[in-house]
Amino acid sequence: MSKVIAFAGKGGVGKTTVAALVVRYLSQAGKTPVLAVDADPNSNLGETLGLEVTATIGDIRETYMKDPQGIPSGMDKINYLETLVEQALIEKPAFDLLVMGRQEGQGCYCMVNNILNKFTDKLTNSYKYMVVDNEAGMEHLSRRTSGKVDVLFLVTDYSLRGLRAVGRIHGMLEGLNLDVKQLGLIVTRAPEKLNAAFLSEAEAIGIPLAAIIPDDPALLEFDMEKRSLLELPDTSPSVMAVNTLLTTTVPL
Ligand SMILES: Nc1ncnc2c1ncn2[C@@H]1O[C@H](COP(=O)(O)OP(=O)(O)OP(=O)(O)O)[C@@H](O)[C@H]1O
Numbered sequence: 616m617s618k619v620i621a622f623a624g625k626g627g628v629g630k631t632t633v634a635a636l637v638v639r640y641l642s643q644a645g646k647t648p649v650l651a652v653d654a655d656p657n658s659n660l661g662e663t664l665g666l667e668v669t670a671t672i673g674d675i676r677e678t679y680m681k682d683p684q685g686i687p688s689g690m691d692k693i694n695y696l697e698t699l700v701e702q703a704l705i706e707k708p709a710f711d712l713l714v715m716g717r718q719e720g721q722g723c724y725c726m727v728n729n730i731l732n733k734f735t736d737k738l739t740n741s742y743k744y745m746v747v748d749n750e751a752g753m754e755h756l757s758r759r760t761s762g763k764v765d766v767l768f769l770v771t772d773y774s775l776r777g778l779r780a781v782g783r784i785h786g787m788l789e790g791l792n793l794d795v796k797q798l799g800l801i802v803t804r805a806p807e808k809l810n811a812a813f814l815s816e817a818e819a820i821g822i823p824l825a826a827i828i829p830d831d832p833a834l835l836e837f838d839m840e841k842r843s844l845l846e847l848p849d850t851s852p853s854v855m856a857v858n859t860l861l862t863t864t865v866p867l
Pocket residue numbers: 625626627628629630631632633655658750751803804805828829830831832834835838853
């Protein structure tokens with residue numbers, strides 16, 4: 616079974632950035648094989664990792680539904696879909712990437728979804744680590760992770776609004792069909808010293824503070840230039856903060 620690391624938090628607080636830096640750490644530390652999963656239909660984990668994404672699981676579903684009879688001869692539905700899933704997997708020496716793409720469109724795709732889910736589950740089991748970048752909401756997280764998350768990082772920027780969103784997500788966790796082994800709070804774009812009001816509100820939420828990631832101007836620059844975060848210098852404050860997190864506070 617792979618160790619699953621996932622992220623939750625309000626929109627735009629830095630989840631994808633931290634996910635990319637976690638993938639960077641794991642692959643550089645030789646904690647491989649690593650699978651990065653982009654489970655946010657509007658996201659760009661591939662881009663932040665310097666990869667061009669050509670096919671998603673959502674595309675496969677669409678292609679199949681448009682022409683369910685278009686299965687190449689000699690194949691049945693099951694092995695046809697499995698071949699497509701294998702093609703959608705982007706394989707690199709340091710890590711692989713799977714992009715989930717669009718969620719279900721109109722109509723019931725239950726059968727196709729069930730088959731695709733079975734294949735993605737099978738695939739994800741062969742990795743040591745699976746890093747899942749999901750959308751801001753939590754609705755799909757349990758499906759994407761087969762209900763088990765080893766470490767869930769709740770991410771907030773340095774704002775009370777972000778922190779309250781983390782509090783709400785924390786409160787929702789009980790009601791979800793999700794087995795979370797460890798929780799950690801990550802504060803991004805933070806100044807060197809956190810304000811006392813922020814700290815006491817963070818403490819009230821009751822999740823251990825796992826990392827403070829400073830405001831790192833290089834991140835915005837790389838984002839604008841669509842550059843891979845794998846090319847950030849090892850001395851970048853955001854890289855150092857995530858590496859310290861994963862070697863010291865929440866060792867992976
Ligand atoms: N520590 C940081 N310092 C400076 N800029 C940052 C930091 N973390 C993230 N950013 C920038 O903030 C923006 C949003 O980050 P990101 O895409 O990682 O957020 P997100 O939570 O994944 O957003 P969404 O909810 O839309 O998926 C990006 O431009 C990113 O470069």
